[in-house]
Each structure stands twice: as structure tokens, then as C-alpha cells.
Amino acid sequence: MPLDLLIRIYYICAANLTKKIMAIIITDECINCGACEPECPNNAIYEAAEEWKFSDGTALSGEIILPNGKALSADEDQEPLNDDVYYIIPDKCTECKGFHDEPQCAAVCPVDCCVPDEEHIESEEELLAKKAFMHRE
Ligand code: SF4
Numbered sequence: 001m002p003l004d005l006l007i008r009i010y011y012i013c014a015a016n017l018t019k020k021i022m023a024i025i026i027t028d029e030c031i032n033c034g035a036c037e038p039e040c041p042n043n044a045i046y047e048a049a050e051e052w053k054f055s056d057g058t059a060l061s062g063e064i065i066l067p068n069g070k071a072l073s074a075d076e077d078q079e080p081l082n083d084d085v086y087y088i089i090p091d092k093c094t095e096c097k098g099f100h101d102e103p104q105c106a107a108v109c110p111v112d113c114c115v116p117d118e119e120h121i122e123s124e125e126e127l128l129a130k131k132a133f134m135h136r137e
């Protein structure tokens with residue numbers, strides 16, 4: 001079994017044991033079909049090389065402080081995270097918590113390249129708080 005797959009399985013098991021959940025990341029295997037983008041309830045998915053902002057698809061505007069302490073302008077364009085394939089903004093991804101039972105991007109992706117992101121592990125409570133913050137609930 002390849003080492004990167006073993007590492008991915010380790011992180012998923014560790015997250016499950018500690019009741020932690022991961023954001024989703026799009027791998028380089030993405031074929032840029034665009035199927036995932038309209039399915040995201042948080043507008044967290046962007047096309048390659050496209051700028052993004054927090055106000056897209058959320059109730060946020062003006063200067064904001066995220067639940068994780070980061071301060072920024074919700075209306076300001078931000079640099080794309082990937083110039084080659086679709087990408088997900090970790091600070092906007094809630095694993096679809098509060099909207100759906102499973103990540104919608106992963107559910108529709110034809111090449112299964114929407115996978116757990118071991119760099120961004122959060123609890124269900126943290127993800128629901130992020131969702132409530134973004135949609136001003
Ligand atoms: Fe959007 Fe849900 Fe995919 Fe996160 S898991 S990027 S919230 S569709």
C-alpha cells in the first residue's frame with residue numbers, strides 16, 4: 001500500500017477516535033469538470049486561478065474576525081489557492097455540517113478527488129459554529 005494512502009488512513013482513524021472531523025481538500029487528480037462548485041452550501045469551492053472572498057455565498061460583509069481569530073475583509077478579493085484545478089477554502093468549508101449528511105462535493109465528484117484534509121481538523125461543534133458565523137444565524 002502506498003505511503004501517502006497509509007498516512008491518509010492514519011489521520012482519518014485518528015480524527016474518528018478523537019471525534020474530530022476534517023475539512024475537504026481537492027487533489028491534483030481533479031479534471032476541472034465543475035460539478036462540485038454549485039453543490040457547496042458555503043460557496044467554498046472556486047475554479048482554478050479564480051479569486052475568492054468570504055462574502056461570496058455567505059451573509060458576511062465588511063471587516064470580520066473569524067471564529068479561529070483571523071481578521072480580514074469579507075468583501076476583499078483573495079488570492080486563489082490553486083492555479084491548475086478547482087480548490088476549497090478551508091475557512092469556508094464546514095464539511096456540509098448543518099446542511100447535508102455528507103460532503104456534497106465528494107458525493108458528486110466523478111473522480112473521487114475530494115478527500116479529507118488532514119491539515120484542517122475541526123470538531124463538529126467548531127464546524128457548526130463556523131456555519132452559524134458565515135450565515136449569521
Ligand atoms: Fe463545500 Fe461541503 Fe465540500 Fe466543504 S464539504 S467544500 S462545505 S460542498
Ligand code: SF4
Pocket residue numbers: 026029030031032033034035036037086105108109110111112113114
Ligand atoms: Fe474537480 Fe471533482 Fe470538482 Fe469536478 S467535481 S471540479 S473533478 S473536484
